Amino acid sequence: MQAPILQKKLCNFGGTLEFYSHPSTSTHSEMKFSVFRPAEARTQRLPVLYWLSGLTCTEENVMQKSGAQAYAAAKGILLVAPDTSPRGLGLPGEKESWDFGEGAGFYVNATRDPWKKNYQMYDYVVKELPALVGEFFPAETHRQSIFGHSMGGHGALVAALRNPSLYRSVSAFAPISSPMQVPWGQKAFNGYLGSDQSTWEQYDASRLIGAAKTKMPILIDQGSDDNFLKEQLRPELFAAACEKAAYPLSYRLQKGYDHSYYFIASFMKDHFDHHWSHLK
């Protein structure tokens, strides 16, 4: 496994914020990610929390706008945030829309041309990146959790539900938790996976929840004034699936909040508390 290349390193909250690129074997392309390394990481291995971003985001947004590093520093957690897709490959259509292609990998392993060679974001996030973090960073790989926002909330739920032995806990802000039922998910799955909906189910949290054997408690925060609530997010479908499966869900509809990082920042501390209760 090739070491990632440090592109930028900044002091932040007593630790360091680091931006990397590396040649990914999953996506056959350069991938980028950011790492917040708390001060404690100088002398010990730390648990890892993965953040998956939403549509159009990069590896920087969460570090810039969410305030997460304050809590990661206070608790001694390595925070890792990958970019949301491969970039700059020159694939036809990769830049045509903001909700498909670049910045919109949807955390699936694509099976259709021209995407299947590179858009292997599920493998990248679940397998390759954690292996790389375990090898090149002071990470306790048996103590890892995952969370994310919107498309990244979808990615986090899917990663955790399919791999309960890999993650201690999962949470999400405004996740696309029933992607098969909403336009964003349908566009992405049709494009990356094709029209056979049976191949979609492995990436739909509301479908996966019924088959989950390990019941890792889920925390979801959702803004009531989120523009995407009724058409794209539809948390009520996920909540109903959890109820049917008797799966423990803490779903909080936050009155008046929108879909932005201002919403995320407002509840970030609660998500760290949630993860810490499982990681500590």
Place this chain on the structure above:
Amino acid sequence: MQAPILQKKLCNFGGTLEFYSHPSTSTHSEMKFSVFRPAEARTQRLPVLYWLSGLTCTEENVMQKSGAQAYAAAKGILLVAPDTSPRGLGLPGEKESWDFGEGAGFYVNATRDPWKKNYQMYDYVVKELPALVGEFFPAETHRQSIFGHSMGGHGALVAALRNPSLYRSVSAFAPISSPMQVPWGQKAFNGYLGSDQSTWEQYDASRLIGAAKTKMPILIDQGSDDNFLKEQLRPELFAAACEKAAYPLSYRLQKGYDHSYYFIASFMKDHFDHHWSHLK
């Protein structure tokens, strides 16, 4: 006094983040500012903390990147951040450079054409905006403090040193604390005030400190790896002036930190603690 016009309102940390515009009588132009209103403001008046931003920034940067609202919410402080200049006036040269004109008002009252009619940012920040906040927001105007970054750190120091009865406390991140001695300050003062350096002194914290009658303790954080440290910021000149005047300065050179909001966010809590000890 005309009520400001609400342009955008978001839920944030249990309170609201609000963006306003209003016709300013100081700048004879539309001015913008942001306000974080903690939940407590629904039932009581709160102390006010003014944030002045640096070159190129708007009223949004601090709210987006500094994490300040978390601390303002926890302590119950109204946080107010004005834009850094009038904008869109069509004055010759207003958009030519990033360190003069738009986004670079330098918190002075310009005396030269074409700036003098509109670039009255000192009066705007010290007089008009606090009066407006006192009239239209739940502010305890006798409990106010001020802080800022870079050009805004300069602005905060000058505002506080010249008006010790208006502010309880002052602090700054990487301030331009000796503007008469550095290129940024010289360019701004020459442009806005003309070549007579005796008119510059009223806007130079290192000059003002000797004449200060009230010794309001100052907190300054400065990154040691700030690209602007040696040419533009020169905190050693301000520290020497404070020492000569026996003025209480807590100057912290933060090893490895740069000039960015990642630096600011890292020490934002300490600045709120500093201000709260005077505002509470």
